[in-house]
Amino acid sequence: MRQDHIISAKHLSREDIEAVLDRASDIAADPSAYSDRHAGALLGLLFFEPSTRTKMSFTAAIKRLGGDIVDMGPVEYSSVKKGESLADTVRVVEGYADALVLRHPSEGSAKMAGEFVDVPLINAGDGAGQHPTQTLLDLYTIRENAGLDDLTIGIMGDLKYGRTVHSLAYALTNFDTRQHFISPESLQLPRNVRYDLHETGSSIKEHTELSDILPSLDVLYVTRIQQERFPDENEYREVAGEYQIDAATLEAASDDLTVMHPLPRVDEIAHDVDETDHAEYFQQAHNAVPVRMALLDLVLGGDQ
Amino acid sequence: MTDKEALRVSKIENGTVIDHISAGQALNVLAILGIDGFGEDVVSIGMNVPSDRLGRKDVVKVEGRELSQSELDVLSLIAPAATINIIRDFDVVDKHRVERPESVTGVLRCPNHNCITTEAEPVDSEFDVVSDGVRCEYCGTIIREDIAAHILV
Numbered sequence A: 001m002r003q004d005h006i007i008s009a010k011h012l013s014r015e016d017i018e019a020v021l022d023r024a025s026d027i028a029a030d031p032s033a034y035s036d037r038h039a040g041a042l043l044g045l046l047f048f049e050p051s052t053r054t055k056m057s058f059t060a061a062i063k064r065l066g067g068d069i070v071d072m073g074p075v076e077y078s079s080v081k082k083g084e085s086l087a088d089t090v091r092v093v094e095g096y097a098d099a100l101v102l103r104h105p106s107e108g109s110a111k112m113a114g115e116f117v118d119v120p121l122i123n124a125g126d127g128a129g130q131h132p133t134q135t136l137l138d139l140y141t142i143r144e145n146a147g148l149d150d151l152t153i154g155i156m157g158d159l160k161y162g163r164t165v166h167s168l169a170y171a172l173t174n175f176d177t178r179q180h181f182i183s184p185e186s187l188q189l190p191r192n193v194r195y196d197l198h199e200t201g202s203s204i205k206e207h208t209e210l211s212d213i214l215p216s217l218d219v220l221y222v223t224r225i226q227q228e229r230f231p232d233e234n235e236y237r238e239v240a241g242e243y244q245i246d247a248a249t250l251e252a253a254s255d256d257l258t259v260m261h262p263l264p265r266v267d268e269i270a271h272d273v274d275e276t277d278h279a280e281y282f283q284q285a286h287n288a289v290p291v292r293m294a295l296l297d298l299v300l301g302g303d304q
Numbered sequence B: 001m002t003d004k005e006a007l008r009v010s011k012i013e014n015g016t017v018i019d020h021i022s023a024g025q026a027l028n029v030l031a032i033l034g035i036d037g038f039g040e041d042v043v044s045i046g047m048n049v050p051s052d053r054l055g056r057k058d059v060v061k062v063e064g065r066e067l068s069q070s071e072l073d074v075l076s077l078i079a080p081a082a083t084i085n086i087i088r089d090f091d092v093v094d095k096h097r098v099e100r101p102e103s104v105t106g107v108l109r110c111p112n113h114n115c116i117t118t119e120a121e122p123v124d125s126e127f128d129v130v131s132d133g134v135r136c137e138y139c140g141t142i143i144r145e146d147i148a149a150h151i152l153v
């Protein structure tokens, strides 16, 4: 995968995914072995919209590999403000760095930007489109806790607008998984995503209630239902309330159930779940660093 | 074409006859060809003409003009049964059906306003032709109905 752009989890094969996760496991086991692996390497950060944690974790990842960042900074101070196209911006900035990380509000922006540069470009979120490094860290967390084969996973919450969910669902079709999607009817998977998932021939089921399938799950991945998806606040409260979990909800689950969430959460996972053995979401967030280190190591030529 | 049909739409000397267009699509075919009545093109249109194959069909004749591949590609999406007759000196010198392309580049506008191809970037729109429509290569949006409404002009 050396020198390749990382645009979409959809385009990652099982082999690509396993290469990243295996490397991440190695790094997590012995981070000091990697601490000057990419001494002198520069990672260009182009964040056209703020995403503090994604930016912090990429910064931590390249620094823990011995490299450093060059940061475009906020859009307000850059040439973009003067009307420069994204295609021009990336062609200039690729000369400053060994790899680029792009966060941009428009769907397809990372794919387009990748067509204009020769250094590896990593998509750190393109609008409502893809966010493949989030997917990789989710897969890593699932593999560490439950394994990726013979997995039964429930994905719950806003399945219509949640790009994290779509990207994860596609990636999971590379493995032997049974996927259950739990959401209110108004927030079910969009048609094009459902179409693609069925095309892969993998096991996909949709539900409106968690209780139907909770006992069978190895992993429950919870996402936030946002108030702006509903016409009025009462309807939001009523619907969102049905998709909140607490420690009592999880009594019906297997003892080995792993609960994940991309964070930040609001109230979809009650704080009493934090104290249970099911809670894995903070570790999931921490996994961002070894997984992004692994990805950077591979795109920067870690096998040399 | 029977004599009766021929009376409806006169013969042309040089140009293209697009026959077997799905009934109701003739005006969209003109849109694909960029014909809005303000140019020089001499055009005849038959709408809802009885047809053995389609029941009813539309026919468009454009004088002095042959179609480009990208025009044919988009045409195939809205009129999959269309036949293209190239006319020279009142004779049909070539006749073929349109073929569904694998993708169309630079001819449709992505309906997703948040798609990078709709912004001021040096990139052409690109759509894969899938079983039930066309799909933006950049953002994944699928256009199923009324593809003609998304033609770039």
Ligand SMILES: [Zn+2]
Residues within 6 Å of the ligand: A108, B110, B111, B112, B115, B116, B117, B136, B137, B138, B139, B140, B141
């Ligand atoms: Zn698009």
